[in-house]
Amino acid sequence: MDLWQSTHEHFRRGDVRAAVLELEQYLAGTDAQSFSSLIGARFTNNKGEVLAILNQFLEQANSEFDVKAIYVEMNGFDINYHRWYFDLFAYSSYDNDFDDNDWLCDWQPSPSDEVELEGMSLAQSAFAWYHTKRIWKSQRDFKPTYEAAMLLTMATFCLFMEEVVSSGALIKNIPVLVTAHGFDSVARFNLGEPGPAGDR
DSSP: OOHHHHHHHHHHTTOHHHHHHHHHHHHHTTTOGGGGGGTTOOOOSOHHHHHHHHHHHHHHHHTTSOOOEEEEEEOOTTTOTTOOEEEEEEESOBOOOTTOOGGGGOOBOOOOOOEEOOSOHHHHHHHHHHHHTTHHHHOGGGHHHHHHHHHHHHHHHHHHHHHHHHTSOOSSOOOEEEEETTOSOOEEEOOSSOOOTTBO
């Protein structure tokens, strides 16, 4: 099983931490060069403050419609290494089919500010190194390591958001979905009382 599929299966089982550990072990066993800085790296935003941002967003969106789920998406971090942040999206329906994420394109307009991510400056520098030094061209066999670094960054973000959601209560008990832009694997948290499957 390749790392993409393995990460997807970890997410399916709700074990994001296992995905992070597996990807860190992979990088530790390769000549990861600058990407070795991702091993053990974590986002350092205050979890309570991020939870408050989620609740503020949820309260505002829920005043406009009955929110059934929210989605947290990190930006396309690999080529936008100068700035990492996430956006929030709200939905009037929720589909609990893990492999169907097309509905995430149909969010309801809700005001949300981009939230800057902190604590991963060395990882950002690694992606800058890869692209500005054109490593993709000079070291073609480095691609699997680069892809593992991408997966690890995304999974580390999902793990951070899992810790945020677990650090306190949302004002409404709804699913929280998390990934980074361009990834098919989506972590799902707070699934105690999801909306009806396929309620669109």
